Amino acid sequence: MMQAVLVGLTVFALEFIETWCSYPMTTRPLIVGTAIGIVxxxxxxxxxxGASLELxxxxxxxxGGTVPPDACSxxxxxxxxxxxxxxxxxxAFTLAIPASILCQTLFVPLVALRSLWSPMIDKMVAxxxxxxxxxxxxxxxxxxxxxxxxxxxxxxxxxxxxxxxxIDVLPAVFxxxxxxxxxxxxxxxxxxxxxxxxxxKLAVYFFVGFILSSYLGLPLMAIAILGILxxxxxxxxxxxxxxxxxAEEEEELFND
Amino acid sequence: xxKEKFNLTEDENKMCFQIAxxxxxxxxxxxxEKMQALAFLYTMIPVINKYxxxxxxxxxxxxxxxxLFNTTPSVSGFITGLVASMEKQGAEDPNFDKSSISAVKxxxxxxxxxxGDSIFQSTWRVISxxxxxxxxxxxxxxxxxxxxxxxxxPSAFVRFLGPYVGYSLGxxxxxxxxxxxxxxxITKAASTVGLMTVxxxxxxxxxxxxxxxxxxxxxxxxxxxxxxxIFPNLLPLLLTLFCFKxxxxxxxxxxxxFGLMVFAILGTWIGIF
Numbered sequence: 174m175m176q177a178v179l180v181g182l183t184v185f186a187l188e189f190i191e192t193w194c195s196y197p198m199t200t201r202p203l204i205v206g207t208a209i210g211i212v213x214x215x216x217x218x219x220x221x222x223g224a225s226l227e228l229x230x231x232x233x234x235x236x237g238g239t240v241p242p243d244a245c246s247x248x249x250x251x252x253x254x255x256x257x258x259x260x261x262x263x264x265a266f267t268l269a270i271p272a273s274i275l276c277q278t279l280f281v282p283l284v285a286l287r288s289l290w291s292p293m294i295d296k297m298v299a300x301x302x303x304x305x306x307x308x309x310x311x312x313x314x315x316x317x318x319x320x321x322x323x324x325x326x327x328x329x330x331x332x333x334x335x336x337x338x339x340i341d342v343l344p345a346v347f348x349x350x351x352x353x354x355x356x357x358x359x360x361x362x363x364x365x366x367x368x369x370x371x372x373x374k375l376a377v378y379f380f381v382g383f384i385l386s387s388y389l390g391l392p393l394m395a396i397a398i399l400g401i402l403x404x405x406x407x408x409x410x411x412x413x414x415x416x417x418x419x420a421e422e423e424e425e426l427f428n429d
Numbered sequence: 430x431x432k433e434k435f436n437l438t439e440d441e442n443k444m445c446f447q448i449a450x451x452x453x454x455x456x457x458x459x460x461x462e463k464m465q466a467l468a469f470l471y472t473m474i475p476v477i478n479k480y481x482x483x484x485x486x487x488x489x490x491x492x493x494x495x496x497l498f499n500t501t502p503s504v505s506g507f508i509t510g511l512v513a514s515m516e517k518q519g520a521e522d523p524n525f526d527k528s529s530i531s532a533v534k535x536x537x538x539x540x541x542x543x544x545g546d547s548i549f550q551s552t553w554r555v556i557s558x559x560x561x562x563x564x565x566x567x568x569x570x571x572x573x574x575x576x577x578x579x580x581x582x583p584s585a586f587v588r589f590l591g592p593y594v595g596y597s598l599g600x601x602x603x604x605x606x607x608x609x610x611x612x613x614x615i616t617k618a619a620s621t622v623g624l625m626t627v628x629x630x631x632x633x634x635x636x637x638x639x640x641x642x643x644x645x646x647x648x649x650x651x652x653x654x655x656x657x658x659i660f661p662n663l664l665p666l667l668l669t670l671f672c673f674k675x676x677x678x679x680x681x682x683x684x685x686x687f688g689l690m691v692f693a694i695l696g697t698w699i700g701i702f
Contacts, residue, residue: 217568350694382628
């Protein structure tokens with residue numbers, strides 16, 4: 174029970190920091206897993222589970238009003254079970270992914286709950302009650318996190334026994350397969366990222382990065398720095414052309 | 430120090446600091462119909478109270494900002510700072526058309542979201558996460574710590590300076606930056622670097638190995654070893670591109686995740702992996 178409360182509180186705190194400090198990335202699986210590991214007393218498992226879930230959810234980011242699987246709650250519940258039941262990454266995976274998708278479906282109505290405050294805010298705006306408006310900030314934002322924390326804590330409190338029984342009946346090949354899936358699912362994460370960045374003209378840079386890493390074995394930072402230097406070269410080159418203004422030139426270079 | 434750099438008075442410096450602090454909450458009260466409106470209004474309260482002493486003007490000001498707004502929180506400070514400078518102008522100059530404030534807000538939130546998403550949410554997050562993950566192997570807590578520091582130090586810098594830059598450069602500069610292609614250049618440049626790092630991480634972090642072994646001429650041949658000598662990490666690359674293709678065909682990501690899980694379990698059962 175204590176563990177469930179701790180998980181709920183951790184989720185609440187992480188969500189709160191994330192949205193009140195301009196997304197410092199505290200709800201990424203790597204951080205959520207680590208935080209749950211710290212409060213439940215098994216940091217190494219927390220980091221390991223967080224890191225492997227991060228690969229799956231890497232490309233999952235709420236951009237442009239889309240609702241992605243909720244990586245935060247899935248990781249919190251999955252990591253908590255992995256630690257409480259003393260199981261490995263495969264178990265965390267089996268539980269985290271359904272949990273995150275369940276929370277995704279709950280996300281839309283939970284956020285909609287916030288709109289219930291709108292008439293009250295309208296009145297405050299009309300009256301010029303700015304102190305009231307400032308008080309509404311934490312109320313409106315907490316309206317969602319409270320429920321999310323309750324769901325995560327509740328899942329941990331209610332599920333331990335049932336989840337243990339569920340895992341006991343699973344055949345070994347299922348958990349082995351989940352281990353294989355853990356590595357393969359990262360492909361979905363990267364595919365989602367690609368969907369965000371991919372344009373026909375820029376696609377070649379994906380392969381450049383792949384070759385630099387796969388054949389030449391360069392570390393990630395080296396590739397990132399090479400990329401930045403290359404972009405600077407492009408910029409300098411394009412601003413030296415005398416006939417066109419630099420802006421038009423850049424547009425042409427990078428046109429989709 | 431910041432005060433001298435941007436040529437601000439003591440008062441303005443204090444206000445910009447307040448805006449910077451309040452802009453951090455931009456996504457906190459996100460709701461479906463007005464999105465970040467409440468947080469924008471919350472950020473503008475000290476500005477409006479400072480420049481408009483009359484209650485009617487204040488109410489009008491609150492109403493102006495209780496309208497749909499949505500951008501990447503990390504770069505929202507540029508817009509809030511800029512809007513503060515316009516509010517100041519509006520309070521001082523009776524001929525100033527206040528509807529231009531809303532127009533500037535809605536015209537800048539798109540380009541800024543584009544630039545913020547591509548630099549911070551995609552590229553820089555992915556690079557720092559890649560470094561963090563490579564350190565996190567074996568449950569090392571250094572991984573998450575390095576990720577948080579590496580992501581947050583540059584982005585906190587931008588988050589905090591945004592309002593100062595927006596306030597002192599003013600509306601003209603920002604709209605011309607949005608129009609003359611500088612912002613779209615930065616967005617594309619970030620995508621270029623982002624694509625390179627995603628390509629690199631596809632090679633190192635997606636794993637897909639064929640465990641199937643056959644005997645030929647008395648020697649055991651592993652398909653995986655053969656593939657590795659010709660084209661290392663070919664399968665992770667193909668798998669990623671295949672997922673990307675399906676996503677582009679509007680296949681739901683959730684469905685794809687479950688599909689891959691089933692595929693992996695079946696593959697393990699048959700003995701391919």
